[in-house]
Amino acid sequence: MMTKLASTPLVTLAWAVAPVAVQAEECAQEKAVYVDMDNAYELRFEPMGSESSVSNRFKLAVRNTNIVADGIVMRTDDHLRADGRIMFECPEGDVTGADLRACTVWQGMVYASDLKGHIRALPAEGESAADRLFLPALGPSIQKSSLWGKGKATVAPWDVLSLKGCNQ
Template sequence: MASARLPALTLAAMMMAAGGSPADAACPQALAVYDEAQTGAEIAFAGPLPDVDGMQHRFSLSFAEGGVTMDGVVMMAGEPDRPWGVIMHDCPQGDATGAEIAACTVWEGPVYIIGVEGAVDWLPAREAMRTAGDRLLLPDFGAAVMQSQAWQAERITTLPGDVFRLKACQE
């Protein structure tokens, strides 16, 4: 058992010695953890989803400031069909009306990844289990947070940017 873990530990040690981090290794998008530079807000993807789920990805978004946590999903939507993210805060549990979901939606829009070389692409679909992007782009996310109940209640007082950088890979 210890010998099976040795290569992964050796790889992590070699990357650290070279100035990298384990997050720099190939990490599937479904296991990626990102953070935002200004606020330290963190997006943690929930891992691979079953096909019956209907979503491409699920994730949690947490702000250290105020202990605010939000839920996020990515589905295929729009014209043309593309990864569309929705971030919600304090939504009712169980069956909810469209009006209730709209009231607790903080942000929605297309989700992009930015590669190490700066190339911008759609967030990979869950089936691909492709390598996570170096950065995650949620256009106008910071502006949307300013309209949220968490901002109005001053539980969040520093606006996040729209770009999150790859921080780690979950096991």
């Protein structure tokens, strides 16, 4: 009896993890969709469609609201790191540095991880999607931003987002 009970969580864990690994191999990064542990946020990558200093583009939606923030990722010169930025309600056209700082919700390195916890740079467009993303201090940054408050985000996300699916 004890053996059967002890093995049940392992079987359940293996079943829960296996679909994610298959999806990551079959999904290109520009089509990947991620969620935080509480399913309060969804991060959805979009194809770039043109040459640019921006290597990846995404939307961060606050679930159960109409709030959607824009995100970009730019590779460092050595292409080993991915510098990300999430912005909310930024002005259009000719903007100043102060304008950009005011609408920036989060800025930092975007790290990718496999299911074993091996960290690497965010995959480029056309590469297999990462199993997980790590955006250091995402939750605290959102709580201090214009994205936070009544009628907006009221739950801080975890800094790790897991692959949920793939846009077709």
